[in-house]
Amino acid sequence: MKVEFELWHLVLLLMAFFGCVGTFGKVLLAQFEARLDERFNGLEDGHTKALEVERQLLIFKAELPLQYVRREDYVRNQTVIEAKLDAVASKIENLQLKTKGVS
Structure with missing residues (x-):
């Protein structure tokens, strides 16, 4: 083929x-x-x-x-607020002592 x-x-x-x-x-x-x-x-x-x-x-x-608010900022602000409250408390205490002494 x-x-x-x-x-x-x-x-x-x-x-x-x-x-x-x-x-x-x-x-x-x-x-x-x-x-x-x-x-x-x-x-x-x-x-x-x-x-x-x-x-x-x-x-x-x-x-x-x-x-x-950072933790340090919060603590500082709380310290300031507590110091102011302590100052107000001492003024009230002094005022009470004065009023007792006058009476």
């Missing part, structure tokens, strides 16, 4: 083969590009979320001094 190909058959087969290879490559590149687009979109979404978290953190840092 003998198979004979003429030149135009061979050229046609080669063109069909390279056409299939080209189409396969084109499809493969399209899938690769689609996958890259998905990854970039995911990265962009992550970056957007990170920026949102950073913005919320900055807002929180700006509001924190308005909503929070």
Whole structure:
């Protein structure tokens, strides 16, 4: 059994083969590009979320001094209030002693 190909058959087969290879490559590149687009979109979404978290953190840092009193500040203010109460108590005590001494 003998198979004979003429030149135009061979050229046609080669063109069909390279056409299939080209189409396969084109499809493969399209899938690769689609996958890259998905990854970039995911990265962009992550970056957007990170920026949102950073913005919320900055807002929180700006509001924190308005909503929070440090322990040292609270102790200092309590000490001042207690000293004033002690001063008022001693004045009342002195006033009571004076009124007892006058009577």
